[in-house]
């Protein structure tokens with residue numbers, strides 16, 4: 001009989017991490033009122049090079065926070081092929097300002113697309129699969145989720161375990177829009193110029209069909225359909 005064993009993941013400190021992080025609840029309680037930089041500092045110390053950051057470059061808020069802790073942190077951008085020119089310009093400006101350790105992950109050449117295959121297949125091929133590739137070999141990742149983005153995000157914890165078994169760190173989960181805006185202003189964070197046109201959330205151009213309306217900042221994403229998430233945060 002063939003025996004398989006689960007590899008033991010080791011942190012920078014050479015101590016076992018998830019699934020042997022024994023005190024996720026205690027850490028979440030500790031970090032609930034902590035500044036995101038404190039959370040990121042903990043994650044960088046714990047996971048080292050096995051940690052990366054993902055961003056859609058609708059702004060450089062998470063990037064700014066993270067590089068203040070670790071300028072060498074790997075920054076993953078999923079180039080779906082459908083980003084606004086304005087978003088790619090945020091990426092260009094971010095690279096100029098921060099000299100990022102950037103990893104751009106692209107879809108396969110024959111990847112499904114929104115026109116021929118629909119939104120679910122397109123997101124799977126152009127976001128979820130590339131993220132899976134980017135996270136292969138990682139132990140943990142940073143995301144910019146905030147609870148007050150609404151929807152399923154309202155229940156986000158600061159530390160979670162994702163469907164891959166990786167530790168997903170949401171340092172800004174407890175931040176309000178006002179908290180985020182205050183940091184953006186005080187740190188001159190780069191923002192997508194589409195915000196000035198009334199957009200409150202910026203994704204791929206075929207699925208960000210109009211400036212957002214009402215209280216839900218993500219209502220302009222996949223407008224007119226029941227879809228509210230691309231699948232990256234499942």
Ligand code: SF4
Pocket residue numbers: 080082113114118119120122123124126127203204205206207230
């Ligand atoms: S948001 Fe739209 S265009 Fe972008 S990957 Fe998903 S379905 Fe495709």
